[in-house]
Amino acid sequence: MSFRKEPPYIHGSNMQAQTAVVLVNLGTPDAPTARAVRRYLKQFLSDPRVVEIPRAIWWFILNGVILPFRSGKSAEKYASIWDAEGSPLRLNTERQAALLRARLLERGHRVHVTHAMRYGSPAVPDVLDELKAQGCDRILILPAYPQYSGTTTASIFDAVFQHFAQVRNIPELRLIKHYHDHDGYIQALKRSVQAHWDANGQPDKLVMSFHGVPKRTLLLGDPYHCECYKTARLLAEALGLSEADYVVTFQSRFGKAEWLQPYTAPTLQELARQGVQRVDVMCPGFTSDCLETLEEIAMEAKAEFLHAGGREFHFIPCLNDAPAWGQGMMEIAEQHLIGWPTLAGAAQREEEQKQAAISAEQARRHGATQ
Numbered sequence: 001m002s003f004r005k006e007p008p009y010i011h012g013s014n015m016q017a018q019t020a021v022v023l024v025n026l027g028t029p030d031a032p033t034a035r036a037v038r039r040y041l042k043q044f045l046s047d048p049r050v051v052e053i054p055r056a057i058w059w060f061i062l063n064g065v066i067l068p069f070r071s072g073k074s075a076e077k078y079a080s081i082w083d084a085e086g087s088p089l090r091l092n093t094e095r096q097a098a099l100l101r102a103r104l105l106e107r108g109h110r111v112h113v114t115h116a117m118r119y120g121s122p123a124v125p126d127v128l129d130e131l132k133a134q135g136c137d138r139i140l141i142l143p144a145y146p147q148y149s150g151t152t153t154a155s156i157f158d159a160v161f162q163h164f165a166q167v168r169n170i171p172e173l174r175l176i177k178h179y180h181d182h183d184g185y186i187q188a189l190k191r192s193v194q195a196h197w198d199a200n201g202q203p204d205k206l207v208m209s210f211h212g213v214p215k216r217t218l219l220l221g222d223p224y225h226c227e228c229y230k231t232a233r234l235l236a237e238a239l240g241l242s243e244a245d246y247v248v249t250f251q252s253r254f255g256k257a258e259w260l261q262p263y264t265a266p267t268l269q270e271l272a273r274q275g276v277q278r279v280d281v282m283c284p285g286f287t288s289d290c291l292e293t294l295e296e297i298a299m300e301a302k303a304e305f306l307h308a309g310g311r312e313f314h315f316i317p318c319l320n321d322a323p324a325w326g327q328g329m330m331e332i333a334e335q336h337l338i339g340w341p342t343l344a345g346a347a348q349r350e351e352e353q354k355q356a357a358i359s360a361e362q363a364r365r366h367g368a369t370q
C-alpha cells in the first residue's frame, strides 16, 4: 500500500493548526436522470454496510436486476421533487453547513465548517484532503443522522478511516456517534411540530416515521431501533403527548426481507380505516428533506391515507435550516469541541466549564434509560 502524497512537514507549522467540523450526509444523485441515479445507486448499494448479502451473489442481483430496473423508476421520483437549484438533500445539507458555520463563528469559535457526502460528491476523501491542504489538524465528523445505525453512521466512519489509512500525518479526529437524545435536537423537533400546530391545530394522531433497516440488523446488535424509540419518547414528552397521541413507524423498505415494523404506509391506511380523520406525519430521523420524505411521505403516503378514507394529511417538514436546528447543531458540535483550542484564552476556559456542567446535567437526565 502506498500513502497519499503530502508536502514535507515544516517544523513548528502545527502551531497554527486549525479545527474543522464536517457535516456528512448520505449523498444524492447529481441529476434526476436514470444515468445519474444508476451511478449513485451503484456506489450506495455496493457498500457492504448497506446490503449484507455475500458479495458474489449481490453483484449479480445488483447489476442484473436492481440497477437496470430501479434507476429509471427512481429517477422519475427524483424528478418529481427536484428543485430548480438541484437535489433537496444537497441544498439542505449545504444550507445546514452554512448555518452551523455562522452559529459557531458567532459564538467565537475559530473553525472551518464544511460538508461531505458518503456517496457521490463532495466525496469524503476529497473534503478531508482539502481540509488538510488548509492546515486543519483537528477534525470533528458530524453525521447528518441523529440515530446511529451500522448501515449509515458506521459507513461514514468507514470512509473516514479508509481515507486516513492512506495518510502519513493524520489529524486529531473526533466522531459524533449519535445525538438521538440530545436536547438541542429534541427541542428543534419540538419547535417545528409546535409551530405547525400553532398554525394548523392538532391532529388526531402524530405519526413519527423513521427510515427502516432490515429487522435482522436489530437482532444482530444494531441499536438503531432503540434510538428511534428513545427520540420518539423524548419528543412526545417535550410536546406533552400521551402514548395514544402518536405512533412510531418505519418507511422506505427495500427488497423482500422483513424490515423494522410497523411499516409506515400500511399503518396510515389502517389508521384511516379505523376512522382517524387527520394525521400529521413527520420524519425525525431525517435532518433534511429528501426523496424519502418529499416523495414517499408527502406525496405517496398522503395519497394512500386519503384513498383509504382519511380526511386530512399534514406533512411536517424536516429540520432543514430552521434556526432552532442551527442552535441544536451548534450545541452538539460545541460539546465535542471541548478541549480543542477553538476559542481565545479565558473564553475557552469558561466554555469548557460550562460544557462540563451541561454534560453532567444531560447524563443525569437521560442516564441509561432507553
Ligand SMILES: C=CC1=C(C)c2cc3[nH]c(cc4nc(cc5[nH]c(cc1n2)c(C)c5CCC(=O)O)C(CCC(=O)O)=C4C)c(C)c3C=C
Pocket (backbone or CB within 6 Å): 026, 027, 028, 029, 041, 045, 050, 051, 070, 074, 087, 089, 145, 149, 151, 152, 211, 212, 213, 214, 224, 252, 254, 285, 286, 289, 290, 291, 292
Ligand atoms: C438497501 C438498503 C437501504 C438501507 C439499509 C437504508 C438505510 C437508511 N437510509 C437512510 C437515509 C436515506 N436513504 C435514502 C434513499 C435511499 N435509501 C435506499 C436504501 C437503503 N437505505 C435507497 C435504494 C435509496 C435511494 C432512493 C431509491 O431508489 O429508493 C435517502 C434519500 C437520498 C436522496 O437523494 O434524497 C436518505 C436520506 C437512513 C437514515 C437509513 C438507516 C437508518
Ligand SMILES: [Fe+2]
Pocket (backbone or CB within 6 Å): 211, 252
Ligand atoms: Fe435509505
Ligand SMILES: [Fe+2]
Pocket (backbone or CB within 6 Å): 225, 226, 227, 229
Ligand atoms: Fe428496541
